[in-house]
Amino acid sequence: MRVVPQHWRVEALWCSTSGHVTPADQVATLRPQDGSLGINHKDDSRLCRCLRCDDWINLSNPTEPESEFLPEPDDLPTPERGKALEEIVVIRGIAVIRGLHCIFFSLAVIAIIIFEWGLPGLRDEAQSLVESAGAIADGSRPGNSLLVSGLEKISSLDAGEALKLLALALGYAILEGIEAVYLWRGKRWAEYLTVIAVAALLPLTVHALIEKVTVFRILGLAIELAILIYLVWTKRLFGARGGTSAYEREMAADTNWEQLHRVAPIQRPTAPESDHPD
Numbered sequence: 001m002r003v004v005p006q007h008w009r010v011e012a013l014w015c016s017t018s019g020h021v022t023p024a025d026q027v028a029t030l031r032p033q034d035g036s037l038g039i040n041h042k043d044d045s046r047l048c049r050c051l052r053c054d055d056w057i058n059l060s061n062p063t064e065p066e067s068e069f070l071p072e073p074d075d076l077p078t079p080e081r082g083k084a085l086e087e088i089v090v091i092r093g094i095a096v097i098r099g100l101h102c103i104f105f106s107l108a109v110i111a112i113i114i115f116e117w118g119l120p121g122l123r124d125e126a127q128s129l130v131e132s133a134g135a136i137a138d139g140s141r142p143g144n145s146l147l148v149s150g151l152e153k154i155s156s157l158d159a160g161e162a163l164k165l166l167a168l169a170l171g172y173a174i175l176e177g178i179e180a181v182y183l184w185r186g187k188r189w190a191e192y193l194t195v196i197a198v199a200a201l202l203p204l205t206v207h208a209l210i211e212k213v214t215v216f217r218i219l220g221l222a223i224e225l226a227i228l229i230y231l232v233w234t235k236r237l238f239g240a241r242g243g244t245s246a247y248e249r250e251m252a253a254d255t256n257w258e259q260l261h262r263v264a265p266i267q268r269p270t271a272p273e274s275d276h277p278d
């Protein structure tokens, strides 16, 4: 499933924020056989190929090189590129959504605590915060209808009901927080957790839509379903499309490191002017 248009170079976008991967700028001496990774340019600079985006960068010779020569091909860096990198971008996008949800549910937890057990002087402020939280919760994850209805009638809840509401908001905050952190870190189990959480909340989502159809609920449901389908289909979870082993084969076939380390896939530039900041 391709989510980035063909003409976009996700590798270039990634390098522009994370920096290039240029092993040739870490060694004292470039040998003739290193021509696919680095070329001596002037006395004090060399052209170094980035192993992620394949651009040639004009860099000053290292003042403190890490080694005399480039390592063997098996020990060269293997940064994500192509399909693997596109998937990281999407998964991190999902992680950001989950992170925003986590912040919101954490605020809801604080608002409930202040409203129910905080200082009386802060009750009015807490109530307006709780009401805002209810409105946001309605659209942020469609299975939230229990939380939404609880927040709307918080002033009439007894202590036991308020405690249940607090536990629900806290549970959501922890779940979304775990999803956010471990999706960002690329953990496959977090993808399973996300799918299970979305699927488990689907009955509540349908219930919420039967209760009341709103644009935000429909949009929320569409986003959650898109996340679920993307994860199961693209990451081949739960044995889909051959499962984990087929996914690993697909990733390995997409990036031939032996070839990439040996041959520069684009034409070498002809001695550009220095463009590297000192």
Ligand SMILES: [Zn+2]
Pocket (backbone or CB within 6 Å): 011, 012, 015, 019, 020, 021, 050, 051, 052, 053, 054, 055
């Ligand atoms: Zn690069």
